[in-house]
Amino acid sequence: MSNSAFFRFLLLLVYRYKSKHIGAVLISSLIVALLSAVLFISASIQHETLSSLTQQPDFVVQKIRGGERVDVSLEWLDEIREINGVTAVTPRVYGNYYFTPNEEHFLLYGVDLFDEQSHKIITEIVEKTDIKGLLSNNQMIIGEGVRDFLKTNYYDGFYNFKNPDGEIIKVTTYGTFKKETSIISNEMIIMEIDLLRSILGVEETMLTDIAFSVPNEAEWDNIITKLHLLHYDIRVITKEEIAKAYQNLYNYKGGLFLLLYLIVILTFILILYQRYSMVYSSEKKEIGILRAVGWSIKDIIKLKFFESLFIALLAYFSGVIAAYYYVFVFGAPLLGGLFLGTENLGNHIVFAPVVDFGLLGSIFLFFVVPFMAAVLIPAWKIAVTEPTEAMK
Amino acid sequence: MIKSFMVVILFFVLALASVTGHILFYKSDEHTAKVQALSKLITLPTLAFSTAYFSSNIHHYTPSANPAYPELIPIDTLDFVYVK
Numbered sequence: 001m002s003n004s005a006f007f008r009f010l011l012l013l014v015y016r017y018k019s020k021h022i023g024a025v026l027i028s029s030l031i032v033a034l035l036s037a038v039l040f041i042s043a044s045i046q047h048e049t050l051s052s053l054t055q056q057p058d059f060v061v062q063k064i065r066g067g068e069r070v071d072v073s074l075e076w077l078d079e080i081r082e083i084n085g086v087t088a089v090t091p092r093v094y095g096n097y098y099f100t101p102n103e104e105h106f107l108l109y110g111v112d113l114f115d116e117q118s119h120k121i122i123t124e125i126v127e128k129t130d131i132k133g134l135l136s137n138n139q140m141i142i143g144e145g146v147r148d149f150l151k152t153n154y155y156d157g158f159y160n161f162k163n164p165d166g167e168i169i170k171v172t173t174y175g176t177f178k179k180e181t182s183i184i185s186n187e188m189i190i191m192e193i194d195l196l197r198s199i200l201g202v203e204e205t206m207l208t209d210i211a212f213s214v215p216n217e218a219e220w221d222n223i224i225t226k227l228h229l230l231h232y233d234i235r236v237i238t239k240e241e242i243a244k245a246y247q248n249l250y251n252y253k254g255g256l257f258l259l260l261y262l263i264v265i266l267t268f269i270l271i272l273y274q275r276y277s278m279v280y281s282s283e284k285k286e287i288g289i290l291r292a293v294g295w296s297i298k299d300i301i302k303l304k305f306f307e308s309l310f311i312a313l314l315a316y317f318s319g320v321i322a323a324y325y326y327v328f329v330f331g332a333p334l335l336g337g338l339f340l341g342t343e344n345l346g347n348h349i350v351f352a353p354v355v356d357f358g359l360l361g362s363i364f365l366f367f368v369v370p371f372m373a374a375v376l377i378p379a380w381k382i383a384v385t386e387p388t389e390a391m392k
Numbered sequence: 393m394i395k396s397f398m399v400v401i402l403f404f405v406l407a408l409a410s411v412t413g414h415i416l417f418y419k420s421d422e423h424t425a426k427v428q429a430l431s432k433l434i435t436l437p438t439l440a441f442s443t444a445y446f447s448s449n450i451h452h453y454t455p456s457a458n459p460a461y462p463e464l465i466p467i468d469t470l471d472f473v474y475v476k
Contacts, residue, residue, distance in 0.1 A: 011397055049439060051424050052431035090435055109434050121433045125426050145440065180426045186440030190433075211435045242437045314400075321407045328414065340440065347440065352423045353415050 032319025038257040040327040044351040057211035071206040110193030139174040143185035145345035164201035277378040291387035300383040308375035
């Protein structure tokens with residue numbers, strides 16, 4: 001049989017029995033879409049986390065008392081600056097602000113708005129272009145999650161913070177962070193560092209913690225030892241530890257889904273195997289006729305191979321394309337929450353498209369190979385029976 | 393019959409083309425640059441995890457005893473003796 005006639009017959013067969021395949025295609029697509037979506041989300045978040053970590057300081061020093069972080073003295077800044085090899089020593093003031101009625105919280109971060117570098121960065125990440133307005137009194141820049149939260153709670157354009165002394169400090173909203181930064185900025189509010197001190201009740205001589213970098217990696221252990229000699233009650237967090245913590249978190253969550261996927265795919269393949277065994281038993285006569293008119297076992301296996309390959313590819317591509325749209329175009333509603341949490345403000349994350357073709361290849365192998373085996377084995381069992389027996 | 397297959401194939405080609413177009417024309421560099429700029433400004437590694445008030449945004453990293461069971465900490469861990 002010529003190739004064109006063979007493929008015409010194949011298409012005819014698929015078309016004739018389309019109702020037989022439609023269920024398998026739909027369920028397979030759903031399984032592939034679910035797994036691909038989880039892996040897309042995981043890959044995208046990991047990519048963004050690791051790329052943002054490149055801009056982070058190498059070390060963070062915190063003062064610990066009773067296992068909890070407490071504020072550090074401003075004098076520590078000079079002590080750290082005096083250590084040889086240390087650069088970019090940054091004082092940080094930040095903290096969570098609890099909104100009691102809804103049991104939600106925001107992350108407040110203090111920035112030196114008069115610093116030229118900070119100024120330049122703000123123009124890149126805030127929707128507004130007129131940056132001069134930010135320097136006027138009591139202004140803040142908020143994330144998208146905070147903006148929506150304040151709007152629904154009747155604080156459109158401002159918020160009345162209460163400091164530890166019970167005084168109300170009204171801060172007006174200068175602008176919102178750009179959508180692309182929402183993976184970091186969703187529940188964040190930044191404002192002038194002194195304004196934040198008055199809201200959180202941090203004294204002028206105190207800081208939340210200190211960040212710094214050490215360009216020479218060979219010096220890292222030495223610097224940590226020096227810090228411990230300066231102060232015994234400290235915790236030094238390295239950038240590497242944070243990167244590993246994030247990697248572990250997403251590999252763990254992604255791996256858990258992969259495990260669930262394997263269980264689901266095995267169950268599905270088993271069902272598929274039994275279903276196709278039944279279907280091919282009813283098609284026994286048809287296969288017998290093909291054998292009687294001169295088709296070899298190889299021809300019949302070839303026919304069933306291409307038939308199942310067509311179905312598997314259809315399901316695989318539908319699943320992957322649907323997952324891509326779901327994650328990178330629609331922002332992965334519901335599933336995104338599994339990775340980013342749903343206990344505080346609503347997330348408005350824009351996932352940057354990160355497509356790992358190695359990963360897609362693995363999904364292809366994990367799906368297409370068992371799928372075809374489940375279809376071809378029953379077909380082979382029928383094809384090897386004698387045509388005279390099959391026609392009975 | 394062939395016509396309906398052509399419609400299916402055409403649909404898939406268009407869908408794949410739109411996905412490829414989205415990947416190619418999405419300004420990934422700009423996206424990453426904005427995230428990096430904010431990261432540089434705040435120097436905080438925390439992602440916007442929507443977690444409860446008392447739970448930590450990022451958990452302290454402890455090397456696992458076995459990569460297959462990352463939740464299991466090494467048997468000689470002394471965190472409970474020496475506060476990190």
